[in-house]
Structures are given as C-alpha cells and as structure tokens.
Amino acid sequence: MRLLCLSLLFSSLSFAQEAAPVVPAPAEAPPAEAVLAKPNVILIMVDDLGYSDLGCYGSKTIRTPNIDRMAAEGSRFTSYYVAQAVCSASRAALMTGCYPNRVGMQGALNHTSKEGIHPDEFLMPEMFKQNGYATAIFGKWHLGTADMFNPIKNGFDEFWGIPYSNDNSKYHPSLAAEMPPLPVYENEKVVETDPDQSQFTRRITEKAVSFIRRHEKQPFFLYVPHIMPHVPIFASERFKGKSPHGLYADVGEELDWSVSMILAAVQQAGVEENTLVLFMSDNGPFLSYGNHAGTAAPLREGKLTSYDGGVRVPFIARWPGKVPAGRVSDEVLTEMDLMPTFSQWLGVKPADKKIDGRNVNDLLLGKEGAKSPYESLIIYAGSELQSIRSGEWKLHFAHPYITPHDTPGRDGKPANWENMKPAAITQSGIEGIATRHGYKVAQQALALYNLKDDIGETTDVSAAHPDVVERLKKLAEPVREELGDNLTHTSATAARPLGRAD
Numbered sequence: 001m002r003l004l005c006l007s008l009l010f011s012s013l014s015f016a017q018e019a020a021p022v023v024p025a026p027a028e029a030p031p032a033e034a035v036l037a038k039p040n041v042i043l044i045m046v047d048d049l050g051y052s053d054l055g056c057y058g059s060k061t062i063r064t065p066n067i068d069r070m071a072a073e074g075s076r077f078t079s080y081y082v083a084q085a086v087c088s089a090s091r092a093a094l095m096t097g098c099y100p101n102r103v104g105m106q107g108a109l110n111h112t113s114k115e116g117i118h119p120d121e122f123l124m125p126e127m128f129k130q131n132g133y134a135t136a137i138f139g140k141w142h143l144g145t146a147d148m149f150n151p152i153k154n155g156f157d158e159f160w161g162i163p164y165s166n167d168n169s170k171y172h173p174s175l176a177a178e179m180p181p182l183p184v185y186e187n188e189k190v191v192e193t194d195p196d197q198s199q200f201t202r203r204i205t206e207k208a209v210s211f212i213r214r215h216e217k218q219p220f221f222l223y224v225p226h227i228m229p230h231v232p233i234f235a236s237e238r239f240k241g242k243s244p245h246g247l248y249a250d251v252g253e254e255l256d257w258s259v260s261m262i263l264a265a266v267q268q269a270g271v272e273e274n275t276l277v278l279f280m281s282d283n284g285p286f287l288s289y290g291n292h293a294g295t296a297a298p299l300r301e302g303k304l305t306s307y308d309g310g311v312r313v314p315f316i317a318r319w320p321g322k323v324p325a326g327r328v329s330d331e332v333l334t335e336m337d338l339m340p341t342f343s344q345w346l347g348v349k350p351a352d353k354k355i356d357g358r359n360v361n362d363l364l365l366g367k368e369g370a371k372s373p374y375e376s377l378i379i380y381a382g383s384e385l386q387s388i389r390s391g392e393w394k395l396h397f398a399h400p401y402i403t404p405h406d407t408p409g410r411d412g413k414p415a416n417w418e419n420m421k422p423a424a425i426t427q428s429g430i431e432g433i434a435t436r437h438g439y440k441v442a443q444q445a446l447a448l449y450n451l452k453d454d455i456g457e458t459t460d461v462s463a464a465h466p467d468v469v470e471r472l473k474k475l476a477e478p479v480r481e482e483l484g485d486n487l488t489h490t491s492a493t494a495a496r497p498l499g500r501a502d
Contacts, residue, residue, distance in 0.1 A: 050285035050294025066260035074318030085310030097339030116144015125155030146501030290408030324366035414438025
C-alpha cells in the first residue's frame with residue numbers, strides 16, 4: 001500500500017520521456033571563496049557507464065539532452081578519475097576520500113561477502129549528518145551486506161535499494177541457480193525480493209524527488225547510486241524500444257530522464273541556488289557484454305582495468321551562480337577529492353586518519369588559474385599498482401590485464417559465456433577474473449604514454465623519454481610502500497582493515 005500511495009503521489013512525474021522544465025542559464029560564477037556554508041549536495045552516480053555514453057562526451061547513439069543541458073549550465077570535466085575500475089572499490093574511495101587499498105577494499109563484494117567498509121572509517125554521509133544535514137541513499141550501496149554495514153548505520157537517515165550488484169540474482173548468466181533472491185531494502189529491512197528490475201530507475205527517481213521536496217527547508221545530502229546500466233540491463237515500458245540503437249541506449253535515455261526529474265525537483269523546491277548537483281559513473285563500461293555495454297572510446301579498454309577506459313569517467317557539476325556555466329576542464333581530479341572538498345565547505349576535518357583526496361574547491365568552482373592538485377595519481381587494479389599518471393604522462397608497469405574476446409557478448413550474455421562453468425569461475429587470480437566475466441588475458445609491458453597526444457594509450461614512448469619514466473617510477477614508490485603491490489611482492493605498511501561481520 002505504501003508503494004502504491006507513493007506511486008500515486010508522484011503521478012505528476014509521469015513516465016513521459018519529456019525534458020524537465022527549462023532552467024534559466026545560471027549567472028557567471030563568483031569567486032571561489034564565496035561559498036555558502038551549508039549547500040545541498042546531490043550526487044548522482046550511474047553504474048558502468050562508458051566515458052563516451054553521453055551526448056556531451058561524444059555519444060552519437062544515446063540521446064541525453066538533460067544531462068547535456070546540465071553540462072551546458074555547469075562544468076564538464078574530462079580528466080576525472082575513479083580510484084579503481086570496479087564497483088565496491090570505487091565506492092569505498094568516494095565515501096572515504098581514500099585509495100580503496102588504504103581502507104582494505106578491492107574488487108566487488110557479493111551476496112556471500114562477510115566484509116564491508118570498516119565501522120571506524122569516517123564516511124561522507126556521516127560528515128554531513130554530523131553537521132545538521134538530512135541524508136539519504138537510493139540505489140546500490142555495495143559496501144557491505146551484513147547488518148553492521150547497512151547505510152543506516154553509516155550516516156544515512158534513509159535507504160532504499162539493493163546491497164550489491166543486480167547480477168547477483170536469477171539473471172546471472174552462469175550462476176543463476178546458485179543465487180539467492182535479490183533483496184530490496186527499505187532502511188534496515190528487506191521489503192521485497194527479486195523485484196521487477198525494469199522499474200529500478202523510475203522508483204529510485206521517485207524516492208529522490210520525494211526526499212528533495214520533504215527537505216527543502218533543511219540542508220541535505222542526497223546520494224543517488226543508480227543500479228543501471230550494470231548488467232542485466234532493463235528499461236521500463238515507457239523507454240524500452242524507443243531508441244533506434246537498442247536496449248542499452250533505452251536504459252541510458254531513461255537515466256537521462258531521471259536527471260531531468262531531479263533537476264526539476266530542485267528548481268520547484270526553490271533551492272536551486274543553494275544546491276550542487278554532481279553526475280558521474282563508478283567506473284568504465286563492462287565491455288565483455290557487447291551490445292549491453294557502453295563504450296569508452298577513444299579511451300582504451302574498460303571496467304576492471306587500469307587503462308583510462310576503466311578509470312576515467314564522465315563528471316559534471318552544476319550549481320547556478322557558483323560553478324561556471326559552459327566550462328570544460330581537463331585538469332586531473334578524482335572521486336577521492338569530493339570528501340575533503342565538502343569538509344572544507346563545512347569547516348570540519350574529513351577524518352582523523354590519513355586520506356588521499358585533495359581539496360579541489362578552486363577547481364570545482366572555477367577560480368581563475370586553478371590547477372589540478374596532483375603531481376601524480378596512482379592507479380591500482382585489485383592489489384596491483386599497475387599505472388601512474390602525472391600531467392600528460394601515464395606510465396604502465398608491466399602487468400597482465402583483461403580484454404574482451406574478438407567476438408563480444410550479446411543480449412545479456414558476456415563473451416565466451418558458454419565456457420563460464422562454476423568450477424572454472426572459482427579460479428583465483430586474473431585468469432579467474434577473466435573467466436568469470438567473459439574476458440581473455442593479455443600482457444602489458446612497461447610503457448609510457450603521452451595522453452595529450454595519445455589519449456588511447458596506444459604508442460609507447462618510453463625509449464624517447466627515459467627521464468620521465470624514472471621520475472614516475474620514483475613518484476609511485478612511496479605509495480607502493482604504504483599500500484602494497486602484488487606485482488612487486490611489496491607488503492603494505494599503512495593499509496587499514498576492512499570490517500568483518502562475525
């Protein structure tokens with residue numbers, strides 16, 4: 001009955017594929033110092049979206065007019081990095097401001113996991129809540145399944161969604177028979193199992209709009225980690241089949257609709273000038289799924305790799321009167337930077353423990369001359385320190401990596417899915433990862449790429465720039481000693497543990 005009432009309440013949203021009411025173009029941004037003390041923050045994160053899956057990032061197949069409008073009315077960043085190219089690790093970095101290896105999180109948790117983000121870690125929602133904010137998460141959590149890891153016990157006032165990825169369900173391509181029913185939580189209770197996944201985007205959107213309307217008089221932090229377009233992908237009847245480019249495009253266009261509804265709700269609540277809205281992806285596309293996956297082109301590879309196609313993602317910021325309109329920035333920043341930036345706005349320390357993100361207030365708000373705070377950015381894949389970026393340079397250490405088969409998967413099945421037998425899926429190491437996800441294993445030799453001239457990481461120029469190679473090697477060494485590196489059999493000296501449920 002409650003869900004029925006909510007559906008009726010939001011009849012005004014309708015499921016029509018219409019753009020939100022046109023929002024007036026924001027005024028020119030004032031100096032970065034002129035920040036309101038307690039701005040609302042809405043963080044929209046989609047799952048496995050490719051770098052090139054939005055119109056404003058070059059897509060020719062997915063219509064995203066509302067996200068494109070958000071970019072035109074705000075700022076679009078073209079060198080925004082997540083800390084690892086996989087779900088749980090990326091989310092741990094976002095919520096803590098740390099490299100996931102620092103907080104013990106690598107890979108992606110599933111329904112069998114006893115681990116989760118440690119209770120002693122200070123998370124973004126906890127920071128906001130302690131400073132008088134209403135907080136909510138609607139979508140996928142993925143930082144622990146046991147009760148102690150529930151979002152309600154980690155700084156959120158409200159939670160509706162799922163604890164891990166939606167393929168941990170009856171829709172798994174090879175392990176469906178072993179999967180328990182997919183649980184849907186409302187706060188700390190399971191209220192549904194195996195829901196109609198085609199309704200996820202609509203239901204998440206309705207929850208988000210309701211929260212905005214209910215908290216227009218109070219500062220709020222709203223986290224919207226959408227479940228789509230992680231496989232299995234679903235679009236509602238209103239959007240299914242409407243794109244001429246297949247189901248993945250349908251799903252992307254419904255996510256674009258969701259953004260329009262959230263922006264409209266902010267405007268209608270009268271809080272637009274005090275609300276920062278951010279849009280990002282948690283990592284790159286799940287390439288082995290072929291036509292059910294996105295694209296990162298011209299970047300190389302995708303999810304589960306340390307190439308830019310895995311870790312460089314779309315990032316858009318909109319805040320009328322604060323974030324400059326129509327700006328495109330190629331300065332390097334990361335998901336880890338949001339935590340320390342928000343903490344500066346609130347006038348609090350982000351944590352008593354070491355974090356790795358930087359305060360990018362000036363860069364985010366467009367202060368003249370603002371530059372990336374990073375001399376170097378380390379990129380891990382699991383427990384392997386595989387690459388480092390410094391300015392226009394990116395150095396890959398020798399490492400194995402996964403890459404799609406020559407014939408990618410189709411229609412919800414990954415490449416080579418016929419050979420994804422349960423016995424083989426239990427393999428450890430990169431061969432096991434490749435088998436589980438329909439990839440093959442390739443080898444990367446030590447190589448230096450100039451991302452300014454070679455965004456696709458195709459041409460090794462290390463022989464011509466030995467000084468750059470040596471400089472980047474030295475920059476990587478302190479992080480390797482702190483956080484460890486399985487490639488060089490280096491043990492971590494400053495990594496913190498995951499939490500574990502008894």
